[in-house]
Amino acid sequence: MMDKLITGLQGSKYAQAALLALFVALTCAWVFLMDKSVVAFLLLLSSLLLLHYTSFPTKIKWAVGGVMLLLVVPFATSGGASHEAYMEVATQCGIFIAMALGLNVVVGFAGLLDLGFVAFFAVGAYTYAIFSTPQATEFMSGGWLPLTGSYFWLFIFIGGFIASLFGILLGLPVLRVKGDYLAIVTLGFGEITRIIFNNLDKPVNITNGALGISSIQAPNLFGYHFTFPHQFYFIVIAILALVILCVKRLEHSRLGRSWKAIRDNEIAAQSSGIPLIRTKLTAFAVGASFSGMMGVVFAAKQTFVDPTSFTYLESITILVMVLLGGMGSVPGVILGACVITLLNLQVLTEITLWLNQLTMQGIIKVPHALSPSKMQRFIFGAVLILFAIFRPNGLIAARNRKVDEGRLRAANAPVSAKLRDPSGHGEGGSS
Amino acid sequence: MISDLLHSLPQVLVDGLTLGAVYAVVAIGYTLVYGILELINFAHGEIFMSGAFIGTAVMLMFESAGWLGAMPGWLAYMLIMAAAMLVTGLMGVGIERVAYRPLRSAPKLISLISAIGVSFFLQDLVRFIAELSTGSYLISSSTLYNDNLQLRVSKLGGSLGDAFLKTNTVILIVVAVLLMVGLDLFVKRTKWGIAMRAVAQDRETAALMSINVNKVIALTFFIGSALGGATGVLFAQQYGTVDPFIGYVLGIKAFTAAVLGGIGSIRGAMFGGLFIGMVEMFASANLGVLTSGNFGGEYKDVFAFAILIVVLIFKPEGLFGKAVKEKV
Numbered sequence: 001m002m003d004k005l006i007t008g009l010q011g012s013k014y015a016q017a018a019l020l021a022l023f024v025a026l027t028c029a030w031v032f033l034m035d036k037s038v039v040a041f042l043l044l045l046s047s048l049l050l051l052h053y054t055s056f057p058t059k060i061k062w063a064v065g066g067v068m069l070l071l072v073v074p075f076a077t078s079g080g081a082s083h084e085a086y087m088e089v090a091t092q093c094g095i096f097i098a099m100a101l102g103l104n105v106v107v108g109f110a111g112l113l114d115l116g117f118v119a120f121f122a123v124g125a126y127t128y129a130i131f132s133t134p135q136a137t138e139f140m141s142g143g144w145l146p147l148t149g150s151y152f153w154l155f156i157f158i159g160g161f162i163a164s165l166f167g168i169l170l171g172l173p174v175l176r177v178k179g180d181y182l183a184i185v186t187l188g189f190g191e192i193t194r195i196i197f198n199n200l201d202k203p204v205n206i207t208n209g210a211l212g213i214s215s216i217q218a219p220n221l222f223g224y225h226f227t228f229p230h231q232f233y234f235i236v237i238a239i240l241a242l243v244i245l246c247v248k249r250l251e252h253s254r255l256g257r258s259w260k261a262i263r264d265n266e267i268a269a270q271s272s273g274i275p276l277i278r279t280k281l282t283a284f285a286v287g288a289s290f291s292g293m294m295g296v297v298f299a300a301k302q303t304f305v306d307p308t309s310f311t312y313l314e315s316i317t318i319l320v321m322v323l324l325g326g327m328g329s330v331p332g333v334i335l336g337a338c339v340i341t342l343l344n345l346q347v348l349t350e351i352t353l354w355l356n357q358l359t360m361q362g363i364i365k366v367p368h369a370l371s372p373s374k375m376q377r378f379i380f381g382a383v384l385i386l387f388a389i390f391r392p393n394g395l396i397a398a399r400n401r402k403v404d405e406g407r408l409r410a411a412n413a414p415v416s417a418k419l420r421d422p423s424g425h426g427e428g429g430s431s
Numbered sequence: 432m433i434s435d436l437l438h439s440l441p442q443v444l445v446d447g448l449t450l451g452a453v454y455a456v457v458a459i460g461y462t463l464v465y466g467i468l469e470l471i472n473f474a475h476g477e478i479f480m481s482g483a484f485i486g487t488a489v490m491l492m493f494e495s496a497g498w499l500g501a502m503p504g505w506l507a508y509m510l511i512m513a514a515a516m517l518v519t520g521l522m523g524v525g526i527e528r529v530a531y532r533p534l535r536s537a538p539k540l541i542s543l544i545s546a547i548g549v550s551f552f553l554q555d556l557v558r559f560i561a562e563l564s565t566g567s568y569l570i571s572s573s574t575l576y577n578d579n580l581q582l583r584v585s586k587l588g589g590s591l592g593d594a595f596l597k598t599n600t601v602i603l604i605v606v607a608v609l610l611m612v613g614l615d616l617f618v619k620r621t622k623w624g625i626a627m628r629a630v631a632q633d634r635e636t637a638a639l640m641s642i643n644v645n646k647v648i649a650l651t652f653f654i655g656s657a658l659g660g661a662t663g664v665l666f667a668q669q670y671g672t673v674d675p676f677i678g679y680v681l682g683i684k685a686f687t688a689a690v691l692g693g694i695g696s697i698r699g700a701m702f703g704g705l706f707i708g709m710v711e712m713f714a715s716a717n718l719g720v721l722t723s724g725n726f727g728g729e730y731k732d733v734f735a736f737a738i739l740i741v742v743l744i745f746k747p748e749g750l751f752g753k754a755v756k757e758k759v
Contacts, residue, residue, distance in 0.1 A: 113540055115547070177743045180471050183543055184686060185743055188736035191683075195733055203725035312679070316547065323544055367563055378555035384548025388541045389533050 016054045020064075023047050028072060031086075032079035038346045041086055044076060045338065052331055052396075069237055074230060087229040091301065093341045094236035095294045098243045100321040100337035101330065102290030105247065107319070108328035108398070109256060110283035111263030112175075113183040115315055116190020120288035122197060122310035123166050124159035124295020126207060128152070129305045132217040138205040149220030155296050156239065163292020164285035171284040175277055190315055198307040212306025219300050232301045239297065243290050247330055250286065252401055259283055260328070260400075313377070317344070320380045323387050326394025335395055343379070348372045434590045435720050441582060441594035443716050444709070449600050449669065451708025452607035456662040457685035458692070458700035459614060460655035466631040466695035467651050468535070473546035474526055476682020477553035478519050478656045482663025483673040484557055485515040487572045490667075494573060504575045508602070508668075515664045516657040523656025524649050532645070550679070558675040571672045576602055603665045610658055611701055617654070618697060627651055631695065680732065684711070687739040693752020702750065710734050 009015050024047045030040035048068060051061055077086035099121060106114045130136050132152070136145045147155075174185050201209030219226040219235065226232055250256045258279045261269035270276050299305050317340060325336025352373040355366045387394065457479050464472040489511045493499045499507060530549045534542040558568045576598040585593050618624035629637040630647045638644045667673050688707045692699025715728035742749065 107540070111538075111540060113543055173740065173744050177747065180469070180539055180543055181690070181743055181747070184471060184683065185740055187683065188687075188739050191680075192733050192736050195730065199727075199729050316551065319544070319547070327540075370559060370563070374558075375555065377551045378559070381548045381550070381552030381555065385530050385545050385552065388537075388545035388548060389530070392537065392541050 010055065013055060016056070020047065020050055020054060023050060024068070024072065028076040031076040034080065036080060036082035036085065038350050041077070041089070042342060042346070044073065045090075045342075049335060066241075070234075074233065078230075084229050087233045089342065089345050091229050091232045091236050092345060093338050094233070094240050095298055096318070096321065096341045097334050097337040098236075098240055098294045099291045099318050100325070100333045101243055101247050102287040103318050104287075104322050104328065104330070104333045105250070105259070105290075106283050106287040107322055108326075108333065109251070109259040109263065110280060111259075112280060112283065113180070113186070114284075114287070115183050115187035115312070115319070116193065117186075117287070117291065117318055118310045118312075118314040119170075119190045119193035120163040120167060120291035121295040121298070121314070122193060122305075122307075123163045123288075124292030125299040125305045125309075126197060126213075126295075127159045127162050127292070128155045128296040129213040129216050129299045130206065131155070132300075133213055133215060135205075135208055135213050138208075146217070149217040149225065149300075150222075152217070152219035152226075152296070152300055153221070156293050159296035160289040160293040163295065164289035166292075167284040167288030168281055171281045175280045175284070187312070187315075190312060194307050194310055197310070207307075210307060212304060214304045216299050216303045216305070218303070226300070229301070232297065235297060236294075239293055243293075244330065244334075246286070246290075251330065255279070255282060263328075316380060316384075317376075320383055322394075324383055324394055326396045326398055327392075329394060329396050329398035332394045332396030332398065339395075344376065348375065432720060436717055437590040438592040439716050441591055443712050445582070445594045445596050445600065446716075447709035447712035448705065449596075449603055449708070450712060451705035452604050453662050453666055453669075453681070453704070454685045454688045454708050455701045455704025456607050456610055456658050457681065458688035458704045459611065459697055460659040461682075461686050461689040462692075462694055462697060462700045463627075463651050463655040465689070467627065467648055468531065470531065470539075470542050470546065471686065472655075473543070473682070474530075474549040474553060475655070475659055476678035476680075476685070477550050477557075478523055478526075478678070479659040479663045479666070479681065479685075480673070480675060480678030481522060481553060481557055482515045482519045482660025483667040483677065484561065484570070484663070484675070485518050485660065486511045486664030486667045487570055487673055489514045490572045499573075508575055512606075512661050512664050515660040519660025519663070520653040520657035523652040523659075526656075527649060527652040532648075550682075554675050554679070561675065569672060569674045572667070574599060574668050574671050576668075597669070599668050603669055606665060607662070610661060611697075614654065614658065615697055623647070623650060683739075684732075684735045687735050687742075690739060690749055691742050693749025696749065696751045699749055699751035707735055707738065710738065 009019070024044070027040055027044040027047060030037065031044050034040055048065055051065055051068070054061065056064070073090065074087070077083050077090075099117070102120075103114065103117050106112050106117070131145070131147050132149070132155070134146050136147075170186070170189050174182060174189070177185055197207045198210050200207040201211070207213070226235065258269065258274045261272065261274055262276065262279060266276065298309075302309075318337075321336040321340045322333050323336070324339060325334065326332030352371050355364075355371065358364050359366050457475065460475045460478070461472060464470060464475070490499075490507075493507055493511075526549055530545045531542060534545055561568045561570055578598050580596050580598060580601075582594040582596065585591055618627060626637070626642045626647050627650070629640065629642055630644055630651075634644055637647075663673075666677075684707055685704065688703035689700045690703070691706060692701070692703030711731050711734060714734045715731040718730055719727045
């Protein structure tokens, strides 16, 4: 009975569409009507996962997903007083997805384990923080400082650029080092970055040390100020769309295939003429730039940065997202980032509140030490071990694109063959 | 400036030697495991931390049972060390069995990730237990051998200052040296030591020579972890306070020591540990003086990491290691 239903669903796109629409409508109504329901919000977001598994053409999936994120989610959450709370979570999700996608380029595609990835996020965040506050005047002179919020849009790219520059600077010496050494060296670099940000308030006050930089300018688009999470949500979605587009295009490009070749066998890749250092450096630079862009958004959203946001735990959190979702798999990493962020921000705090209530009512006694909101390390550690052992490909395993041999032959055959089959693209074409 | 440096030098040397001894023994744990599995055992820092906690727990137990006054200090010290070494040794074996052995043929990246997972898991597990039983994860205990000694170095030369140390510091250094010498003898002279070296050199051939590879690897983990645990006890006795996160940074520095000396080389690890300890203590005491207050001791950790990076780039085989050519 169940099997029949499932096969029936797989066969009919209309049934899938109807089911999806019903699911979205129900969860929407639930989110809209309830004041604050984490479960409903999670279900609403999981409709995107459902969408991933439907058998629509990719373009339609993207269009539906875009409509969902741009219209349905903001509308559904606007019902109650917790609109901003929902949007805050969604914005955080977006930020972490972009970072996880960045790390996925480094770890998943190129196979380089980077344990200090949050350093690039910090670089992006500090870039905007320093120049949009009077902090910059501490070590620079010029009437143009501090910059106003309308430079935010420029800084998204400057932040990304500077982060990728740092990625290259870090990569140049580090990438001569082999696999597992690389992990520990990047870890060291992450720590050095944090220590430097933490102490660079003397001799020249650049980062304001452990106090951090506060009252960072809100983004400003022709006089419209972005201060609330529901406004940042759209900025994040826009950047995320750009990042996903980049990653999707890169994945099957010449560069993306070189990364995977290096990951699978460095020596073989090198002997096939792939420039090792340059390819690895690009992976570092691309991954770092995504992180840097989101760092700028993060700084503007929090209006405050300090070194405690950029610890080793954050780097590992991003790694957990990538591993959980599936290394090298773009939909997987998006899912992983969402799951971990929601777990961090919503599920764990909700369970903690609930347990506290039960403790207050005297039903059960949960010691403070076991409060779930403090259990991140425990959970992340367990996830890392269990997934490494039992499911190293993650929740949604990466799939290599199938190569249609006949079409390839047709494309690479002499010109006469090409003339006969005008639709034959090269291997880089879409299929 | 020079006189300032000279004045603090004796104290820096003593402190550097103490810290260096800790790094050296922990570094041996990394080197043993890396030599045999080619895996950075990220959990080793946490094993060290667990050792410190177990030592402290046993100490507190002795105290509350009133046994501490009843038995001589050296006996209590030895019992605590033995308990910590046994438990951490078994922990090491368990970790290898659960988290590393299933992944022995998997890509390196996956085993590394599993190792990081174990490290995080242990940090929080220890925090749970500590917080559940005492209410705080920061645990202090009474320490044995607390009397202060003064080395009157100032009599030797005009500008040298005196150095102060606890009796426990002497014990720490002596025990660390004993552990290292014992291990060196074990690996060089005994049958099991030869088996360990054989497995490290070529696992398959060793298996053909009727060496039980799994058993040897488990033994390696036991010894490395027990050494780490013992150092944890020494550390807890030296500094009095432990928390679940001491293992992480200390672990990286000890790993740096292992890399500096040449990974896989036990004597290299000893040298590397002492070197890193000295540099760190020198930096934390004198960085402020040398840069006239612009950069202070808070940059001391940067030195360990910078050494790691420089060594890996220019001499990845370390000072005492042999360069390995990669075969296709």
